[in-house]
Amino acid sequence: MTSTRSPLNRLAQAPAGVELSTPAAGSPGPPARGRGGRSGRRRKPGASQLAAWAFLAPVTAYLLLFYAYPLYRNVDLSVRDYTVYSFVHGGAPFTGLANYRSIVADPTFAPALIHTLVFTALSLAFQFAIGLALAVFFTQHFRLSSLLRALFLVPWLLPLIVSASTWSWMLDSNSGIVNAALHTLGIGPVNWLTSPSWSLPSVIIANIWIGVPFNLVLLYSGLQAIPHELHEAAALDGAGPWQRFRRITWPLLRPVSAITLLLGLVYTLKVFDIIWVMTKGGPAGASTTFSTWSYQLGFGNLLPQFGLGAAAGNLLVVMALIAGLIYIRVQRTQAES
Amino acid sequence: MNNHPSAAPATRRPISARRAAAAITVALAVTAGAAACSTSSGSSGSGASSGTYTIWDPYPQFEDSSAWVQLLDKCGSSAGVKVKRTAYDTTDLTSKALLAAQQGVSPDVLIVDNPVVSTLASAGILTDTSTSHLDTSAVEPNLMGAGEYQGKTYGLPIGANTLALYYNKNILKAADVDPASITDWATLTAALAKVKAIGKTGITFSAIGTEEGSFQFEPWFWGAGANLTKLDSSQAQAALSLWTGWVKDGYAPNSVLNDTQTTSWQEFAAGKTAFGENGTWQLSNADKAGFPYGIIDIPARNGGAAPVPTGGEFVTVPMQGDTARYTTSEKLVACLTDAENAFTTDNTLSYVAASKSVQSKQVTADAALGVWVQAVQSGKARTGDDLGTNYPKISQQLWTAVQASLSGSSGAQAALSSAQNAASSATGGK
Numbered sequence A: 001m002t003s004t005r006s007p008l009n010r011l012a013q014a015p016a017g018v019e020l021s022t023p024a025a026g027s028p029g030p031p032a033r034g035r036g037g038r039s040g041r042r043r044k045p046g047a048s049q050l051a052a053w054a055f056l057a058p059v060t061a062y063l064l065l066f067y068a069y070p071l072y073r074n075v076d077l078s079v080r081d082y083t084v085y086s087f088v089h090g091g092a093p094f095t096g097l098a099n100y101r102s103i104v105a106d107p108t109f110a111p112a113l114i115h116t117l118v119f120t121a122l123s124l125a126f127q128f129a130i131g132l133a134l135a136v137f138f139t140q141h142f143r144l145s146s147l148l149r150a151l152f153l154v155p156w157l158l159p160l161i162v163s164a165s166t167w168s169w170m171l172d173s174n175s176g177i178v179n180a181a182l183h184t185l186g187i188g189p190v191n192w193l194t195s196p197s198w199s200l201p202s203v204i205i206a207n208i209w210i211g212v213p214f215n216l217v218l219l220y221s222g223l224q225a226i227p228h229e230l231h232e233a234a235a236l237d238g239a240g241p242w243q244r245f246r247r248i249t250w251p252l253l254r255p256v257s258a259i260t261l262l263l264g265l266v267y268t269l270k271v272f273d274i275i276w277v278m279t280k281g282g283p284a285g286a287s288t289t290f291s292t293w294s295y296q297l298g299f300g301n302l303l304p305q306f307g308l309g310a311a312a313g314n315l316l317v318v319m320a321l322i323a324g325l326i327y328i329r330v331q332r333t334q335a336e337s
Numbered sequence B: 001m002n003n004h005p006s007a008a009p010a011t012r013r014p015i016s017a018r019r020a021a022a023a024i025t026v027a028l029a030v031t032a033g034a035a036a037c038s039t040s041s042g043s044s045g046s047g048a049s050s051g052t053y054t055i056w057d058p059y060p061q062f063e064d065s066s067a068w069v070q071l072l073d074k075c076g077s078s079a080g081v082k083v084k085r086t087a088y089d090t091t092d093l094t095s096k097a098l099l100a101a102q103q104g105v106s107p108d109v110l111i112v113d114n115p116v117v118s119t120l121a122s123a124g125i126l127t128d129t130s131t132s133h134l135d136t137s138a139v140e141p142n143l144m145g146a147g148e149y150q151g152k153t154y155g156l157p158i159g160a161n162t163l164a165l166y167y168n169k170n171i172l173k174a175a176d177v178d179p180a181s182i183t184d185w186a187t188l189t190a191a192l193a194k195v196k197a198i199g200k201t202g203i204t205f206s207a208i209g210t211e212e213g214s215f216q217f218e219p220w221f222w223g224a225g226a227n228l229t230k231l232d233s234s235q236a237q238a239a240l241s242l243w244t245g246w247v248k249d250g251y252a253p254n255s256v257l258n259d260t261q262t263t264s265w266q267e268f269a270a271g272k273t274a275f276g277e278n279g280t281w282q283l284s285n286a287d288k289a290g291f292p293y294g295i296i297d298i299p300a301r302n303g304g305a306a307p308v309p310t311g312g313e314f315v316t317v318p319m320q321g322d323t324a325r326y327t328t329s330e331k332l333v334a335c336l337t338d339a340e341n342a343f344t345t346d347n348t349l350s351y352v353a354a355s356k357s358v359q360s361k362q363v364t365a366d367a368a369l370g371v372w373v374q375a376v377q378s379g380k381a382r383t384g385d386d387l388g389t390n391y392p393k394i395s396q397q398l399w400t401a402v403q404a405s406l407s408g409s410s411g412a413q414a415a416l417s418s419a420q421n422a423a424s425s426a427t428g429g430k
Helices: A002-019 A022-026 A029-035 A043-078 A084-089 A098-105 A109-139 A145-152 A160-170 A177-184 A199-224 A228-236 A241-269 A273-279 A290-298 A306-336 B009-039 B067-078 B090-102 B114-122 B141-147 B169-174 B185-197 B211-223 B234-248 B254-258 B261-269 B280-288 B323-337 B339-349 B356-365 B367-377 B388-406 B412-426
Strands: B052-057 B082-087 B109-113 B163-168 B201-204 B273-279 B293-296 B313-316
Touching: A043 A306, A084 B090, A084 B114, A098 A109, A098 A306, A109 A145, A109 A199, A109 A241, A109 A290, A109 A306, A145 A199, A160 A177, A160 A199, A160 A273, A199 A241, A199 A273, A228 A241, A241 A306, A273 A290, A290 A306, B052 B067, B052 B090, B052 B323, B067 B082, B067 B323, B067 B339, B090 B109, B090 B114, B109 B114, B109 B323, B114 B141, B114 B313, B114 B388, B163 B169, B163 B211, B163 B280, B163 B367, B169 B185, B169 B273, B185 B201, B185 B234, B185 B273, B201 B261, B211 B234, B211 B261, B211 B388, B234 B388, B234 B412, B254 B261, B254 B388, B261 B273, B261 B280, B273 B280, B280 B367, B293 B367, B313 B323, B323 B339, B339 B356, B356 B367, B388 B412
Parallel strands: B052 B082, B052 B109, B201 B273
Antiparallel strands: B109 B313, B163 B273, B163 B293
């Protein structure tokens, strides 16, 4: 079991491992440290250390410039009372957690939190389930299967604004094709985007459609990595298709599933374009999530409220961070077992 | 390198550290969107050579070959400088202008939607007209209202637009409605009922959850006698109940909740809707619609024309580190707003001019503009009534209330009273 799991394990870590070069930087570290100290006469370790730093510098600079600094600025924005004047001229007074307090006390907070959680949970569940079903389906090679699989990638290739606009046309109350189709079936029109009870389901449906290919691709490649012999052996032992899925595919796919879900979670938490294009978070906040709320506060108004917008955005970061920590926990228990 | 990470306990520590770091990195990726709030560095600004002057405008629909851009170039060359023009979507322009000012790369000339002027003035990034020597004397006072902030004036209106009701003559004839009979809300609603009876849609407007939604609602709001300082008055309720009733009775399509003024126009132009509340800027499109149309003032509740909000942009001169640049910027603004150019520009934009002399020139050239000129003259600045920078906060609550009531998520009265509560807490009790 262990020997078959490790390649999958590596696969699972690949996307995350690419982001950081700590292992590469770590290995030259210990020898350099061992020989360090007063080795002024010997140029070699100094040079190699210099080289190590030189290799490290681009990624460090990149991370600092494009991740650490924006994050720092965002936190800074969120703990100050910014008016438009102080945004331009500086000197916004430090107000501690006042922005966070008013965000939490805002009547939009509870609905936005619930919408964010519902949006994320339902999107993830359906994207994953449909993606997995399709991935299993595509492992049985049949005529034109690769063409069909390529077609399934279309939602992923389209720019989000295009898919979102198309969805919003299709779901239009009067002239949308969905209501026209319902009409021919004798069902009355549904106000997909403009009714408070339907706007959230509508954006979730659109988001599921967009997210399925991502799950399909990752899970399909995970399935490819499961040795075919295992299935054959199980079949010889008399396991049916369902048993083979439950006892072989599912457990062996677990690491890939975990990373798929984590990445999916991060992408889904911050989904903004689809909701903004389709409903603007409306009607009257019925499909507002943290990301649209944050945008609304910071940019969607004639009078930007940068501090509050940053605070709402930071809550999203915290949610993603919690998910990341849960992922590490799960990985560790899996590794230990 | 780590072929069997799970097999060797000794290596577990660095790996989990790496995983922790990876998880944090992944979490940080989420910020990429949110952090754009803070550090989107302004685009190329005025720091360039002194011979190049930057102009930002909210007219992305005009390409480089358009009359508008040619006018900009012409004004630049007559001032002896090169003009670099950037067009932004109007909703983006406020934050772009603020960010540019923060980075010290404000454009030399900024053309911006009029309700934003007081916000930008309060941010201290615009020069007032005494510094920039702009001549405001020819401008109609009700249009200049939007450029006033704390006793000073900022910028010049390039022209004005406002709202009225376009109607489809074919549909009204078929429904046996005489447009001249529509003088107040009751007669309008009766006309809508007749239109519905022949299987057409009565009216379309934009009740979207942005400033456009408030802009479109204000003629009805003011036409009922309501005031933006008191959103939950009985007059305000009457206006909101009117719109809500139309949607509920099927006189207006439910999609108005998601329609911008542009998509609402497209519905009207499709030829199945009797009335469309829309702006001066659609005039040239109306000629292309392929059916005879007419225009009437938006009626007030008890008759007469309702006060309409004035739209349109102001040409402003943002502050610069190098104050010597103002002389040229001033020439550019004067060129863009002088009588002859204003006539051309306002015709291009389908706007009504800001000065009386150019207005009458427009009416002479095209008598159909008479209705619009009259509407603009009785128009009201949204930031007027001393609202200034409080207007955006109130407006947000107003469009939220409209959305809540029209979508049926709460009643008109409840929606307006929670809007008033939110607005007064946002504006500090104003």
